[in-house]
Amino acid sequence: MFIRYKQPKKPPEGNVIKHSPLLNFAYLLGTVVIISAVIFVALGFFADWLAVRISPETERKIGDMLFHTISDEEIVDDKRIQYLEELLESLPESGETTRLPLTIHLIKSDVVNAAIMAGGHVFIHTALLEAVESENELAFVLAHELGHFQNHDPTKSLGRSLVFLVASMALGIGTSESGGVPDIVFRTGELTSLSYSRKQERAADLYGLSRAINRYGHGSHSLDFFKRLEEEEQEQGRLLKVSQYFSTHPLSKDRIVILNKAAAEKGWKMEGDAKPLPEWLHCPNMEECEPDAEE
């Protein structure tokens, strides 16, 4: 058997296609970004749609599950909880019902914050009780959170977080190291504190103000807490610990302006006297204590 090797004139070049890597990259990036944006938005709407339709029992179960992932130091058996619950219960209009009983959780923390979670868990930080100066302010903060609850915002946000989580898992982001179920639970818990959309905030604001007016007959002093915190923040910069309230409730100057405008349009009364807070609200059990030595 004879096979003759014929020397080629030049070495074979293989079959690699000549292409521009940058154009190729741009095309890929564009395709992936557009498709995932479409999927994400569609799933987001689906999550919203679903969030409003889940039964209160299911929501309660989800809320309880998430609640156990939170490791903050909770104060139990304190008279202040009772006070806050009574205040919260007095806020809805007559005939208005909440789909679940709301639970107040008083959290020992020197960061001013308040939040609501799926299942009707309301978190109030002790620092908030020190920061408010009248019951009207406190009532507005509580009513704002109640507004989120009535609009199903916590479950919507949870649904969107889950969508985000599933999407990022599919892309292999954020599951690199530990992976598995504990990571998912941790991240879901983390993401539930994601801020709500601006639209949701405005709706909750409006709800909050209307319920504060409903209780006190006027909207005066209710917004003072915001004004004061905003001033403090501007004075002392973003390093201030207090500013966490705004990271979950982004406050822009126009938030107050919009509320005042809405109040003017609806003819809400915005003048009146503030109702003082119980004297020792910042102390455990509302028993007299030293200003700085408390807790």
Place this chain on the structure above:
Amino acid sequence: MDGLEILIFLFLLILGYFSGTYFEKRHYKSIRERERKTLHVPMVTFGAKQSLPEAQDAQLFVGSVVISVDYFKMISATLRNLVGGRVMVYESLLDRGRREALLRMKEEAMAWGANQIMNVRLETAAIGGRSGNNSGPGSVEVIAYGTGIR
């Protein structure tokens, strides 16, 4: 924090693109030059179950090369994984690896005095990369081996 992460990502991407393109161009230039120089020695896959041509000596020659993916190629390929299709950025990488491994084998055989290389085989192996827990940029090893005769 997010801003910093994006900056690092962009930095790695740009670095990967420019250094990757530079090294690839340089490598191809060297490959073409050496292929032209060694073209006169036949290199064939013939010989597996056939007897080799009459010769004095026969010896095994191995050429192996490891080439790393750059960050730009890696991200490009990750995106391609989502969409599907030819991963062209990796094709050039493997092409370089294959040709370089063959060249290394051939050059060694020619230094020994081979006038033909028979029964040439190619193997590849992935090092690191997406397999297992290591999600960093991976490398590919290409091994070429054949029997040189003189």
